[in-house]
Amino acid sequence: MTLAIDQGRRALLRGRRSAPTPPLRPPWSLEESLFTQHCTRCGDCIDVCETAILVKGDGGFPTVDFARGECTFCQGCLSHCETGALNAAITPPWNIKAGINAQCLTQQQVVCRSCADLCETRAIRFDPLAGGVASPRIEADQCTGCGACVSVCPSHAINLSNPEHPTDPDQGAPHHARTR
Ligand code: SF4
Ligand code: SF4
Ligand code: SF4
Numbered sequence: 001m002t003l004a005i006d007q008g009r010r011a012l013l014r015g016r017r018s019a020p021t022p023p024l025r026p027p028w029s030l031e032e033s034l035f036t037q038h039c040t041r042c043g044d045c046i047d048v049c050e051t052a053i054l055v056k057g058d059g060g061f062p063t064v065d066f067a068r069g070e071c072t073f074c075q076g077c078l079s080h081c082e083t084g085a086l087n088a089a090i091t092p093p094w095n096i097k098a099g100i101n102a103q104c105l106t107q108q109q110v111v112c113r114s115c116a117d118l119c120e121t122r123a124i125r126f127d128p129l130a131g132g133v134a135s136p137r138i139e140a141d142q143c144t145g146c147g148a149c150v151s152v153c154p155s156h157a158i159n160l161s162n163p164e165h166p167t168d169p170d171q172g173a174p175h176h177a178r179t180r
Contacts, residue, residue: 023057024064024160026077027093028086036061039085045077053147066147066160073146096145096160098123098138103157106135115149115158124149 022032026045029035041060051070054077057063064071073093078086105112111133116124123142126134140163150158 021161023061024096026054026062026064026086027071027073028078028088028090029094030085030087030090035085038083040083042083044080044082045086048076048080050074050076064147066150069151070146070148073144092144094145094162095164096162097140097143098145098147098149098158098160100136100138101157101159103155104135104153105155105157106133109133112154114152114154118148118152120146120148 025032025035026049030038036059039061041056041062043056043060043062046054046056046062051068051072053064053066053068053071054062055065055068062077078088078093100115109132113126113136115136116122116126121142121144123139123144124136125139126136128134145160147160150160
């Protein structure tokens with residue numbers, strides 16, 4: 001009986017883990033299934049994005065690539081989308097938060113604060129650590145999900161995800177984010 005329950009739980013966990021993570025859409029996007037219903041893949045949001053972080057993803061739908069830069073929340077994409085796939089009533093523009101994984105240089109006792117230097121909202125904190133190298137942590141409440149910290153990280157340790165769709169832990173999960 002115990003074995004059956006354990007196998008059932010394992011199957012459940014496997015099922016959860018393999019659930020697909022929705023692609024990261026532009027800010028102010030409708031929920032994924034509605035987004036793909038409304039978006040005509042016209043590419044207007046991609047063309048006007050002032051930091052060029054919007055790119056064509058699978059099926060021609062726009063996705064965000066933070067390796068190219070950050071979102072300034074300029075609303076260019078929002079104001080040029082004529083289909084309602086991006087909707088000004090959605091606030092905040094997205095719910096993604098930064099997370100820092102074990103590739104962070106501080107985990108190898110290398111001093112680095114590149115991410116914190118770029119974070120305008122001061123969401124990245126370093127707690128003093130006696131006798132060691134302090135590691136960054138994210139204050140989730142202060143993270144806007146702008147992505148500015150992603151491309152400056154020399155060890156590619158930062159990613160952004162929706163806490164409701166966390167990265168697979170086996171793929172280097174973000175250390176999310178203590179909330180106060
Ligand atoms: S708000 Fe501006 S910077 Fe951000 S994705 Fe839209 S167009 Fe690009
Ligand atoms: S402007 Fe709107 S409809 Fe056009 S690709 Fe962007 S989200 Fe889709
Ligand atoms: S995504 Fe933006 S606000 Fe959040 S930690 Fe990175 S730089 Fe700071």
